[in-house]
Amino acid sequence: MSAVCYDVAAVNSIAKIHQELDLARPDLIILGGGFSERPPVDICAELVRDPRCADVPIMMLVPPDSRLAALQAGATAALDPDVDDQILMARVRGLLRETEMPQAAPMGMAEPAAAFVHEVRPLIALVADSHARALRWRQMLAERMNCRFEIRDPDEALGSVTSGRTADLYLISGDIRAKGDGLRLLSELRSRQGSRDAGFVIAIAPDRSDLAAIALDLGAGDVLFESLGGAEGADAAAMSLQMLLQRKSRSDKRRAEVQRHMVWAMTDPLTGLYNRRYALPKLGEIVRDALIANHAFAVIAIDLDHFKSINDSHGHSAGDVVLVEIAGRLKAALPSTGMVARMGGEEFLAVLEHCSEAEAQDTAEALRRAIQVRPVALPGLCGGGQVRVTASVGMAVVQPSEEGGWPEQRAQVALERADRALLAAKAAGRNRVMRSQPDWAA
Structure with missing residues (x-):
């Protein structure tokens, strides 16, 4: 991390974590094992509740069988401790990009939003290398997520953006019809006005780990195996997608708030004309x-x-x-x-x-x-x-x-x-x- 010019504070105890938090608010926390006091999942849950870590992404390095527990504890991402350096750095860059979004300045006398507003269930578009795989994805995820699912081919995914039927999240095979064309679809969707702010997850075959770092740098929020981890890992896959939807919702609200403040700054409040x-x-x-x-x-x-x-x-x-x-x-x-x-x-x-x-x-x-x-x-x-x-x-x-x-x-x-x-x-x-x-x- 230091070799690529990040300012890193390395600690090995809970007490030292709190000392660093007292000194400065971090942009990212990477939490691994090796703590003698408590399991790292418990430490993650404690940090998530700490006001000093509000909106700070936490990346946990845990074995695959602990991934669901890490996400349930509030981790933003969970990677294998033996993750490839290139993938690790790509994930770090992706998480830091999200934290760089403009924040709306707090306005005095603000009140929390009303809780009675009806919210439409999020829409997840499934773009797989086969219709059978897309059906399996839908079956596995629909049992675990309160979302709408649509199976689309690449042309339908792009065409729906033009017609205003943008999905909240896209789950895309890394290889759809040809090698790497899922990444090209990701890049195209990320470049379009209507879909650039959606969430993206790339699903790869076990022998295509070379796509992971590229997908993350192109803007994917996560990379999963195309089996979604099977029956055992489906809960973790659904949790990861749910967290991406939550992060998208928060980002959408921040963008809307920033936009409102920009409009207020240049608009006469009485007439609606420029000021x-x-x-x-x-x-x-x-x-x-x-x-x-x-x-x-x-x-x-x-x-x-x-x-x-x-x-x-x-x-x-x-x-x-x-x-x-x-x-x-x-x-x-x-x-x-x-x-x-x-x-x-x-x-x-x-x-x-x-x-x-x-x-x-x-x-x-x-x-x-x-x-x-x-x-x-x-x-x-x-x-x-x-x-x-x-x-x-x-x-x-x-x-x-x-x-x-x-x-x-x-x-x-x-x-x-x-x-x-x-x-x-x-x-x-x-x-x-x-x-x-x-x-x-x-």
């Missing part, structure tokens, strides 16, 4: 792309007219209703290639990529008309009725030939030009579009 924090860096990216492609872009600043009077007359809840409605109208009226954001209060920003001055003018007018096209209906809680809403719009079209600095500087100048045009629209009577000229930025 200022996202819009300004995105504008810089659009400017940079425009410079590279040598095309123009447009910045459109939008401010609702007399918005304060809506809050004063109908209350802030009515103002929120208006903002949500107007945000929806702006999003619907903007071309799909454009970006619209709420910059704060009643101020909105739209950005158009690769557009002419005429196209930008037409879009700005379309946004203004979308706002005033019909009054906004207020709900009964806000007093009911309707309010008429208009907006002043300032537009700046930036040509690639115009002088400027870095993309961020050009973005700032474009924003200033659009803001100046917006002020001009308000000064001219509101509810109109004004276009800036390059010299206004001076």
Whole structure:
């Protein structure tokens, strides 16, 4: 382990294990025999319950007849003590890859998820070298796992991903129709958007142990013999698959939580539009792309007219209703290639990529008309009725030939030009579009 640049702490007693845990949280625990105090399976169970080891994978090196006991004790993986070094290192790399997944930052006041949500039984796809073997797998596993099973050939396994029928876990023969084609199927499924996050197990013949390390490095969570250990080892095989399903479920929840936090970070919570924090860096990216492609872009600043009077007359809840409605109208009226954001209060920003001055003018007018096209209906809680809403719009079209600095500087100048045009629209009577000229930025 040290020879391949892992930072390793080797201990030979339970007391020393606890000393190391007090010093630092490990990324992986490899637990073998040789402890005089207690059996290693009992030590594993104790470590699983230790808060210092929360989410730390534990790999146990135990004889085959102790594999089920190790998994039942909470071990993430169980290997033979005489495992080949190449397979051992491949399994280590696989477990460490899983721990490198982004973790969602804990949010204050969080509550545990409700327990009454109905969960669909996991789906396991069986891709074997023969239909008879797939039937045996299904019979052995169905007796031990509360899962759905589907027998698929390689083409069906790939086609189901395209049709949205992705399995939660794939059990694949290492050699299906030709030598090693099960690994090619694994690699293909791992590369596809719909199936890359599934669990994978490769089943190999006793004389094909050379496939094990390759399968683990390609992303398999486990490698089993194609007999699944027979009647004696079926319980351990089912336990291994069940643990992979549990790890997939935890990973799916972490990814969903991270995705939610990303959305929250760049989204205005009231209107659902992008917020200022996202819009300004995105504008810089659009400017940079425009410079590279040598095309123009447009910045459109939008401010609702007399918005304060809506809050004063109908209350802030009515103002929120208006903002949500107007945000929806702006999003619907903007071309799909454009970006619209709420910059704060009643101020909105739209950005158009690769557009002419005429196209930008037409879009700005379309946004203004979308706002005033019909009054906004207020709900009964806000007093009911309707309010008429208009907006002043300032537009700046930036040509690639115009002088400027870095993309961020050009973005700032474009924003200033659009803001100046917006002020001009308000000064001219509101509810109109004004276009800036390059010299206004001076």
